[in-house]
Amino acid sequence: MKLGYYPGCTLKTKAANLEKAAMASLDHLGVEYKELSRWNCCGAVFSLTDDDLIHQVAPVRNLIRAAQEDCDTIVTICSQCYNTLARANKLVRDDEEKRDTLNRFMDEEPDYAGEVEVVHYLSLLRDQVGWEKLREAVTNPLDGLKVAPFYGCTLVRPEEVAIDGVDQEILEGFIAALGAEPATFSAARECCGSYQMIAHPEEGMNRAAKVIGAANRSEADALILSCPMCEYNLGTRQGDVVAAHDGLSRVPTYYFTQLLGVALGLDSELCRLDLNGPAAQELLVDKKFIAAATV
Amino acid sequence: MDTATLTEEVAAKTIPIYIMGKRYEVPETLTIMKAMEHSGYQYIRGCGCRGGICGACATVFRRAGDYKIYTGLACQTVVEPEMYLTQIPFYPANRASYDFETAEPTAETIYKLYPELFRCVACNSCTKVCPMDVEVLDYVSALKRGDLTAAAEISFDCIQCGLCASRCMGEMAQYHMAQVARRLQGGKIAPKAEHLEKICGDIDSGTFNDVLEAAKAMTEDELKKVYTEREMEPHMGADEWTPASNHGLA
Numbered sequence: 001m002k003l004g005y006y007p008g009c010t011l012k013t014k015a016a017n018l019e020k021a022a023m024a025s026l027d028h029l030g031v032e033y034k035e036l037s038r039w040n041c042c043g044a045v046f047s048l049t050d051d052d053l054i055h056q057v058a059p060v061r062n063l064i065r066a067a068q069e070d071c072d073t074i075v076t077i078c079s080q081c082y083n084t085l086a087r088a089n090k091l092v093r094d095d096e097e098k099r100d101t102l103n104r105f106m107d108e109e110p111d112y113a114g115e116v117e118v119v120h121y122l123s124l125l126r127d128q129v130g131w132e133k134l135r136e137a138v139t140n141p142l143d144g145l146k147v148a149p150f151y152g153c154t155l156v157r158p159e160e161v162a163i164d165g166v167d168q169e170i171l172e173g174f175i176a177a178l179g180a181e182p183a184t185f186s187a188a189r190e191c192c193g194s195y196q197m198i199a200h201p202e203e204g205m206n207r208a209a210k211v212i213g214a215a216n217r218s219e220a221d222a223l224i225l226s227c228p229m230c231e232y233n234l235g236t237r238q239g240d241v242v243a244a245h246d247g248l249s250r251v252p253t254y255y256f257t258q259l260l261g262v263a264l265g266l267d268s269e270l271c272r273l274d275l276n277g278p279a280a281q282e283l284l285v286d287k288k289f290i291a292a293a294t295v
Numbered sequence: 296m297d298t299a300t301l302t303e304e305v306a307a308k309t310i311p312i313y314i315m316g317k318r319y320e321v322p323e324t325l326t327i328m329k330a331m332e333h334s335g336y337q338y339i340r341g342c343g344c345r346g347g348i349c350g351a352c353a354t355v356f357r358r359a360g361d362y363k364i365y366t367g368l369a370c371q372t373v374v375e376p377e378m379y380l381t382q383i384p385f386y387p388a389n390r391a392s393y394d395f396e397t398a399e400p401t402a403e404t405i406y407k408l409y410p411e412l413f414r415c416v417a418c419n420s421c422t423k424v425c426p427m428d429v430e431v432l433d434y435v436s437a438l439k440r441g442d443l444t445a446a447a448e449i450s451f452d453c454i455q456c457g458l459c460a461s462r463c464m465g466e467m468a469q470y471h472m473a474q475v476a477r478r479l480q481g482g483k484i485a486p487k488a489e490h491l492e493k494i495c496g497d498i499d500s501g502t503f504n505d506v507l508e509a510a511k512a513m514t515e516d517e518l519k520k521v522y523t524e525r526e527m528e529p530h531m532g533a534d535e536w537t538p539a540s541n542h543g544l545a
Contacts, residue, residue: 009436010440012440040435054418054464106419
């Protein structure tokens with residue numbers, strides 16, 4: 001397998017804390033990959049309009065770029081990028097007529113018929129590295145840390161691109177492999193509020209409050225995510241959400257890759273905890289997973 | 296009288312081209328710009344340097360029997376038989392104003408000035424139309440991910456002709472965005488040339504004043520003598536050559 005890494009725009013700006021530890025962890029685990037040298041925005045949201053092929057051009061062009069770099073598989077970390085690329089890939093594979101239209105439009109690019117496999121980073125960890133090997137690689141187990149796994153929408157919907165069935169619990173397996181305790185968390189597969197946080201703030205805040213409330217009830221110490229939009233709604237905006245709803249308390253949020261980096265004993269500066277706010281750093285210091293001096 | 300007969304010894308063969316839909320016979324060796332002048336057009340605008348760098352003479356054309364759009368600079372592109380062409384010397388495009396002194400060299404600066412950046416659907420029409428073969432979509436993508444350095448480098452050959460903007464379904468003015476990126480890269484991201492700053496400081500503090508005053512006091516003949524007798528770096532000099540006098544340089 002020749003593995004390409006498709007970063008996605010947000011990981012290069014706001015969500016550096018999603019990317020850095022993830023790639024360092026792959027190096028640490030001995031997984032070979034090559035970051036794609038040419039790529040564009042994934043398209044961000046998969047268009048649900050049946051004949052809206054222009055919005056499939058961006059994801060398909062990325063898949064063509066991956067094929068041009070001889071990658072047979074690409075891995076993404078952002079849930080949204082994963083969802084958009086995987087669904088566009090499926091569309092190209094399944095619908096001959098739309099594939100033909102897209103290839104004609106692409107014009108100067110080589111034809112593409114879905115040759116590249118799109119996988120999410122969590123699937124790669126589970127299926128290529130394996131939880132057992134990951135557990136063995138953990139030198140700084142997150143003992144006594146109770147973690148609520150937040151899947152959100154795009155890792156597990158729709159079913160044909162879901163990285164996990166309802167009963168398989170990939171994030172729970174991941175948390176356990178790091179030596180932490182997965183919290184039973186009723187809002188794990190709810191919506192974070194998505195773009196409604198901006199378009200219809202009240203509804204967006206209510207959705208986020210539902211997730212924070214469930215995390216509180218699960219008595220989790222932390223909430224982990226794989227999506228920059230979830231992080232905005234549940235992390236960056238958490239103070240506003242908690243202030244606007246009675247009975248909620250704050251819970252530190254992390255990208256799952258940050259806890260991976262900490263558990264593998266990587267330099268904690270790589271994990272960019274500075275982007276998560278002080279509470280996230282303090283919790284890991286209190287638990288003695290990282291040294292205070294490095295945060 | 297048949298001009299072709301008269302000049303067949305010396306004149307190039309003529310070919311038919313279509314300028315804005317009208318047929319003209321022009322010598323096959325001409326550029327589009329010369330062919331238009333040969334056909335009676337007089338340039339007031341839409342023509343600048345005639346050297347392929349100013350971006351004033353962007354031209355779109357089609358070839359007979361071919362659906363594709365081709366582009367070139369009128370001053371650089373040689374005519375072809377049955378070519379259908381028109382120049383697009385200017386294309387109206389949104390150019391945002393900003394204060395360079397206070398502008399941060401970050402993704403957010405570009406996003407705020409040009410929020411339409413996020414209308415890009417990666418159709419690649421911009422790259423396909425660029426007469427300079429700039430990978431326009433690649434620099435637009437770099438801007439979206441906030442990599443101003445990459446955007447500046449990829450867009451370096453842009454001559455601001457505006458054809459990318461003319462084809463953009465997101466109605467963006469890609470080339471103006473790239474110019475912001477290049478300015479921020481050059482002025483605020485790329486490392487400063489320390490030796491330049493130092494020498495400017497030396498000049499300001501008067502290091503060369505005495506040498507200059509001495510030169511100003513010389514007669515023309517003295518100046519010529521000093522100039523011709525100046526120490527020069529040998530053509531086949533050793534790697535470690537240094538001048539005998541540094542003329543006041545530290």
